[in-house]
Amino acid sequence: MRIAVAKESREGETRVALVPELVGKLTAQGYDVSVEPDAGRSALITDEQYAAAGARVDAGAVDGADALISVQPPSADHVARLRAGAVTISFLPVGQEQALITALRDARITSFAMELVPRISRAQSMDALSSQSLVSGYRCGIVAAGMLRSFFPLNMTAAGTVPPAQVVVLGAGVAGLQAIATAKRLGAVVKAYDVRAAAAEEIRSVGAQAIELDLETLEGSGGYAREMTDERAARQRELLTPYIAKADALITTAAVPGRTAPVLVSRHMVEQMGPGAVVVDLAADSGGNVEGVQAGAVTRIGHAQVWGGRNVPAQMPGPASRLYAQNVVNLLTLMTRTGEAGDQAILAPDFDDEIVTGACVTHAGVIHHEPTRTAIEGTTHE
Amino acid sequence: MRIAVAKESREGETRVALVPELVGKLTAQGYDVSVEPDAGRSALITDEQYAAAGARVDAGAVDGADALISVQPPSADHVARLRAGAVTISFLPVGQEQALITALRDARITSFAMELVPRISRAQSMDALSSQSLVSGYRCGIVAAGMLRSFFPLNMTAAGTVPPAQVVVLGAGVAGLQAIATAKRLGAVVKAYDVRAAAAEEIRSVGAQAIELDLETLEGSGGYAREMTDERAARQRELLTPYIAKADALITTAAVPGRTAPVLVSRHMVEQMGPGAVVVDLAADSGGNVEGVQAGAVTRIGHAQVWGGRNVPAQMPGPASRLYAQNVVNLLTLMTRTGEAGDQAILAPDFDDEIVTGACVTHAGVIHHEPTRTAIEGTTHE
Numbered sequence: 001m002r003i004a005v006a007k008e009s010r011e012g013e014t015r016v017a018l019v020p021e022l023v024g025k026l027t028a029q030g031y032d033v034s035v036e037p038d039a040g041r042s043a044l045i046t047d048e049q050y051a052a053a054g055a056r057v058d059a060g061a062v063d064g065a066d067a068l069i070s071v072q073p074p075s076a077d078h079v080a081r082l083r084a085g086a087v088t089i090s091f092l093p094v095g096q097e098q099a100l101i102t103a104l105r106d107a108r109i110t111s112f113a114m115e116l117v118p119r120i121s122r123a124q125s126m127d128a129l130s131s132q133s134l135v136s137g138y139r140c141g142i143v144a145a146g147m148l149r150s151f152f153p154l155n156m157t158a159a160g161t162v163p164p165a166q167v168v169v170l171g172a173g174v175a176g177l178q179a180i181a182t183a184k185r186l187g188a189v190v191k192a193y194d195v196r197a198a199a200a201e202e203i204r205s206v207g208a209q210a211i212e213l214d215l216e217t218l219e220g221s222g223g224y225a226r227e228m229t230d231e232r233a234a235r236q237r238e239l240l241t242p243y244i245a246k247a248d249a250l251i252t253t254a255a256v257p258g259r260t261a262p263v264l265v266s267r268h269m270v271e272q273m274g275p276g277a278v279v280v281d282l283a284a285d286s287g288g289n290v291e292g293v294q295a296g297a298v299t300r301i302g303h304a305q306v307w308g309g310r311n312v313p314a315q316m317p318g319p320a321s322r323l324y325a326q327n328v329v330n331l332l333t334l335m336t337r338t339g340e341a342g343d344q345a346i347l348a349p350d351f352d353d354e355i356v357t358g359a360c361v362t363h364a365g366v367i368h369h370e371p372t373r374t375a376i377e378g379t380t381h382e
Numbered sequence: 383m384r385i386a387v388a389k390e391s392r393e394g395e396t397r398v399a400l401v402p403e404l405v406g407k408l409t410a411q412g413y414d415v416s417v418e419p420d421a422g423r424s425a426l427i428t429d430e431q432y433a434a435a436g437a438r439v440d441a442g443a444v445d446g447a448d449a450l451i452s453v454q455p456p457s458a459d460h461v462a463r464l465r466a467g468a469v470t471i472s473f474l475p476v477g478q479e480q481a482l483i484t485a486l487r488d489a490r491i492t493s494f495a496m497e498l499v500p501r502i503s504r505a506q507s508m509d510a511l512s513s514q515s516l517v518s519g520y521r522c523g524i525v526a527a528g529m530l531r532s533f534f535p536l537n538m539t540a541a542g543t544v545p546p547a548q549v550v551v552l553g554a555g556v557a558g559l560q561a562i563a564t565a566k567r568l569g570a571v572v573k574a575y576d577v578r579a580a581a582a583e584e585i586r587s588v589g590a591q592a593i594e595l596d597l598e599t600l601e602g603s604g605g606y607a608r609e610m611t612d613e614r615a616a617r618q619r620e621l622l623t624p625y626i627a628k629a630d631a632l633i634t635t636a637a638v639p640g641r642t643a644p645v646l647v648s649r650h651m652v653e654q655m656g657p658g659a660v661v662v663d664l665a666a667d668s669g670g671n672v673e674g675v676q677a678g679a680v681t682r683i684g685h686a687q688v689w690g691g692r693n694v695p696a697q698m699p700g701p702a703s704r705l706y707a708q709n710v711v712n713l714l715t716l717m718t719r720t721g722e723a724g725d726q727a728i729l730a731p732d733f734d735d736e737i738v739t740g741a742c743v744t745h746a747g748v749i750h751h752e753p754t755r756t757a758i759e760g761t762t763h764e
Binding site for chain 2: 044045125128130146151
């Protein structure tokens with residue numbers, strides 16, 4: 001059986017779904033691996049490196065492949081080149097890709113969405129949302145340190161003391177915790193808030209101060225927060241304002257995949273920040289946690305420079321690709337059975353496995369995650 | 383007596399020589415302080431903040447002032463507005479400012495160069511080269527982390543381990559040690575080299591590995607390195623090449639004020655670096671430690687992106703100005719005598735004090751640091 005690695009075609013996507021280090025893991029299981037030319041180029045991986053690892057580099061890699069792996073959803077052209085019964089593995093936001101999902105169904109392709117892998121411990125090693133959030137959380141911390149034209153750390157010098165930067169992080173999931181850890185490493189004073197009660201302990205575990213507001217907590221399932229009422233959101237903004245007003249840097253990371261990000265910070269709140277303040281909004285792709293943010297741009301609000309992240313993991317394509325590829329290979333391995341000859345891999349998803357059913361979008365001519373249904377229940381991933 | 387604070391006019395200069403927090407230190411000594419409008423603007427300090435601190439904001443601030451303080455050398459216009467016997471304090475690179483120094487002499491102005499303050503312990507709090515190097519060293523570390531599209535820290539995740547970045551720092555003065563400390567804080571593996579034997583201990587004290595080459599060390603005076611022979615320089619480049627070839631990020635900080643920076647890294651050496659490599663050259667303003675670097679630009683050499691720093695402290699104008707201002711105020715305080723009335727400050731440099739004589743460029747119609755002499759002996763600062 002043959003696995004094809006797509007060259008990504010969506011604008012701004014620099015990652016690749018398989019890296020040479022992991023080609024051997026698939027060939028050892030009995031798969032053939034073919035890679036579209038230049039697939040790794042923007043992640044600084046050459047065709048020669050894939051070939052040396054045992055993959056075939058081939059412009060026709062996708063034609064008739066048994067499985068197609070990619071970071072972004074497969075292109076219409078790629079779908080047209082797959083046979084009925086083939087498998088695709090990629091990110092596939094079901095709320096935004098209705099035409100593609102219909103095409104996958106009609107072509108009788110079995111498609112899996114990495115963001116739908118259930119957040120259970122057995123699937124941790126396949127959790128691409130977490131692995132990519134790790135990258136983007138670190139990146140947000142570094143971007144904030146680079147934009148702030150002042151020190152993150154305390155500096156005691158012969159010419160006096162420079163106080164450390166005050167950093168506020170909103171949202172303490174994987175990305176938020178990484179942003180906190182990065183700012184802490186650099187010596188900033190970090191305060192963080194998350195609507196989930198469990199987050200306070202995690203915030204403290206990475207060395208930051210947990211902001212505690214006199215509000216009910218909002219535990220959702222799958223590690224995500226529940227949605228809040230407008231009234232609670234308004235009260236939360238009010239209570240957070242003094243923290244943000246005092247911050248040199250604000251980093252917001254509250255995003256729920258497939259959903260519009262909650263507006264945690266109003267324009268008014270940003271306007272309370274002082275000269276030189278910086279804001280880094282990781283959620284800009286899904287509307288933003290900060291009112292007025294623009295994905296892929298830096299805008300000025302009051303004194304603050306507001307950076308809106310656009311596909312932030314793609315800003316670190318090397319490590320992001322490596323981690324994503326490992327997630328994909330782990331999912332592929334879960335779905336691999338050994339053939340009768342004993343040396344041939346067979347890609348045979350077990351639809352009694354909750355990971356397989358959880359992540360499956362289309363199979364045998366049926367859509368398993370209706371866009372509308374997922375738009376409502378998308379936070380649970382189950 | 384009145385001290386005037388210049389609005390900087392040289393392109394790219396964002397710092398200011400006095401900050402509101404320190405106005406009171408001068409007025410308490412009996413000085414009047416006047417500030418040119420918008421002097422602090424690019425350092426995010428408003429005229430209102432100076433006024434609230436007790437300074438007069440005045441377009442004619444420099445006219446007839448007893449002392450003029452600035453970051454860059456005074457402009458010809460400013461010099462023309464000072465009276466004979468007035469004092470100027472600024473950076474004043476004597477090898478590059480011959481026309482200005484002649485004008486200062488002819489106007490019988492007493493001028494001091496901050497970079498000529500002797501590096502003795504009593505003058506530590508006036509050492510603007512060190513304070514600005516602290517800023518630029520930190521900034522170089524942050525710039526390298528931002529340019530490298532990969533993690534500085536080790537990351538152990540459910541999807542595998544991401545190794546830490548390998549960083550090499552050349553030059554371990556104040557800036558180099560700050561760059562090392564910043565990269566270490568972020569979790570990189572850092573190796574560093576300096577031609578001075580004493581540096582190895584300092585490199586280890588900030589957590590990096592000292593690269594030890596089989597070469598004689600070059601202790602100079604004033605904490606700077608002596609110049610090396612062409613033969614030794616070539617051998618050093620040869621011995622450093624394998625370290626640089628393995629580095630993800632290279633940061634070079636070997637600059638001696640007023641001198642052309644030594645070329646520590648040839649184009650050939652940079653070409654040995656791998657895909658995604660980054661080079662940050664703090665010495666680009668004085669020719670660069672890296673062959674082919676351009677100040678104020680990012681150039682591509684081999685696989686590497688090479689960042690050439692231009693007036694790097696000005697990239698963090700807030701803290702750079704605060705530290706510089708403290709250096710200047712400390713020097714002013716050293717030169718202040720109390721008047722007969724007991725409440726009036728008199729700016730009366732004591733020319734028996736080695737700090738005063740060391741830093742003095744022109745006085746009473748005489749140039750004390752001839753450009754030619756300094757070009758030869760500039761490293762000693764005495």
